[in-house]
Amino acid sequence: MLCTVLPIHRAWIHSTLSMHSSSSFSLQSDPSGSGTVGVNYGRLGNDLPSPPQVVQLLKAQGITKVKLYDTDSTVLSALSGSGISVVVALPNVQLSSAAASQSFTDSWIQSNILPYHPNTLIEAIAVGNEVFADPQNTTPFLVPAMKNVYASLVKYDVASSIKVTSPVALSALQTSYPSSSGSFKSDLIEPVITPMLNFLKQTGSYLMVNAYPFFAYSANTDKISLDYALLRNNAGNVDPNNGLVYKSLFDAQIDAVFAAMKALGFNDVKIVVSETGWPSKGDENEVGASEANAAAYNGNLVRRVLTGGGTPLRPNEPLNVYLFALFNENEKPGPTSERNYGLFYPNEQKVYNIPLTAEALAGSPNMMNGSKSQVEAQPPSSVGQTWCVANAGAGEEKLQQALDYACGEGGADCHAIQPGATCYDPNTVEAHASYAFNSYYQRNARGAGPAISPALPMSSLNLPSVFVNFIYHMS
Template sequence: MSSFFPSFLISFLLISISISVFADTGKIGINYGRIADDLPTPDEVASLLKTQGITRVKLYDTDTDVLKAFSDANISVTVALPNENLTAAASSQSFTDSWVQTRILPFYPNTNINAIAVGNEVNVNPNITSYVVPAMKNVYASLQKYSVSDAIKISTPISFSALENSYPSSSGSFKGELLEPFIQPMLEFLKKTDSYMMVNAYPFFAYSGNSDQISLDYALFKPNSGVVDSGNGLKYDNLFEAQLDAVYAAMDLLKFNDLKIVVTETGWPSKGDENEIGASSPNAAAYNGNLVKRVLTGNGTPLRPNFPLDVYLFALFNENQKPGPTSERNYGLFYPNQQKVYNIPLTAAEAAAAVAPAANLGSKVVVPKAGQSWCVANENISKEKLQAGLDWACGEGQADCRPIQPGATCYNPESLVAHASYAFNSYYQKMARAVGTCDFGGAAYVVTQSPKFGSCKFPTSN
């Protein structure tokens, strides 16, 4: 039997949900670019981030005012050594010593600097790629000199264009001309220093340039039929994870299968030029909102299910002085006046509320009584949605779907509703019957009587 909680207990409930559902999941951060003449002050930005519950931010430099503003703010900061400093950093240890002394140490640890991005997307500029790893090594040596190398990781963001092949994901490989001067030594450095790979991935570019071949729902994390990788048999229900696994496959070819990827940039523009197909506020809200929910409620990718996703959204603000097409100035989640361009969840509690629309009734939240509820498929929903939910539960959701395989105890009756109900319930019980874990986009609901499908017995716990 369901019970109802009054509205004043909702905040407490959502905190409990976030603890039970989002433990050991990924983390969301945001890129704070400043190529604009109308942005709030760094102090105002720090207050905005705290108000929004954002605890991770990535910068493109080491601006003094910004680093001071983030002092004692409980915000983890990734800073950058810009591309224009790479040649000096690569050729001179004294340069990186001085850079660390003046750009890092005066602020650390009051400002929680946890990583340094040495350069940005250097793979697109062959004139500087060979300088990156020597610069990384010199910066690392300087951090060692001042005893902060264990606390501050070093990496360099690569763009997705570093791949020679990316489809299917299992065929992922790096461009041959990048291997010797950049990719191979970089991966060796990351492994030696216990760091991670930084990747900038934008499904928007792939969709906009190939909208006749790529489903918009697939790009926006919306329910879709998915794509099965012909090389490894894994099924993908979104382009973002397919792109990441292409990078992981490329790393596997080089025998670096234990390095984790952190997505240092990804986003979707709310406005674009006429030829920038898909650039719109609704699509940006769908992509970023669904991505946040995916990161905060899921595990890793199909190829790396045990590596939670850590993602930095691009970007905090619309930046009016960025060159290029209209989209470049319209990736922000906020306008410069600090008003939201569109609403998306940014914290675990907000994501919990967002994934649980069926459990929210006005100002009250339905909470199933422990041990006396099950999750079953909605027979009135479309077969496509039921199949999508079933595929997600048995794949990404890691439900125990062995009993509904041919010849197993719950294969009969051989119906989509029966099989989906078993999978949905398996996931629901695995997640401790937390609010929002029996929804599947409206394809499921909670019942308080044990489901009856043939002789199959539905578990009440996993």
């Protein structure tokens, strides 16, 4: 198969942060072994559709998983028989009771799990949410509560199918830069982090992590580039301790958690990103909050996850991510951004017209079929289409400069020619330049059609004139 750029279809998904009640849905993973992308379903709004309507919406979109931040009976009942997998939650306010008595967790499981499972496919219980950041100081109750919940699952013979975990905020880290120096806060390690990681390891579960590059970028625009935060092509950052190159703040944040776990001897515990997102609107001081940036972040993240590959520190471990949120929620407290993270408006219309499944992404530029040894960054032998390829005669140095421009300022979608991605091979400047130039052309000038000369220099499309590359019209 040829690895070329078809007319651009952006896979933009809007995700969001929640400090309050929410739920999450996941897109089905690509059969090639890539990860999954979930979308949190928050319900802090007075104009949201009913749970049965929401389930129908999710099914219509091809969404196959849901993560709740409670055990609302109307939601769990609506999900029964839907084929959608579910993560439920025991809220922070119940942690002290759950920690104090297995009788409490027995009763909780009897009331909130057994009446629904397995017709409602409950796959995990999130015990608390960002407990270390809870002003009510529920941290001491977390691990005992997790252990009691698990013991109750064992008692009722459902522990083999339901995991126990807990979402952790990045504020639990003492150090996050560089990623290889990631470490947990010293006052949390002995009383809660180490016992929790040991529990997760022993039970075969995973750590949930809430990661928001938006917050880091918004507070450090003088140090963090927007492209780095939005997973767009950029020069990247090299970790001075191990030489790994980071092309996104998201990867750097997740690897900081991996490094922190490794430092405590838990290199084999997996991570699920339980919340991540970028607001489409914010207050004046919320730098970077915009529809375009939200679309770029979530779209690039979805594409990255569904096309496979892990982080630089864990390159072979698929990413599993939940974006927040399903809807814009008009009753969420806090800044404007908190009410503007939704994939859908409450009337069930998309905030962005984007594909939400691996199947929908299959026709996009970054979902090409074929093995890496088979792909080439050249135009296909099709008719009636206009394509752009690099002019090898321009020389490797000039092609590299033009490639950098196209993937940077030019806005070309260059994810597929990054190391390990589907179009990385053949690893030559000419092949990569052809891919990038064609992406740039399809994005910026394809609408000109036959009026564009087959020998038109890319300078007419705003590339520097010395970087001459040709557009071929095949008919």
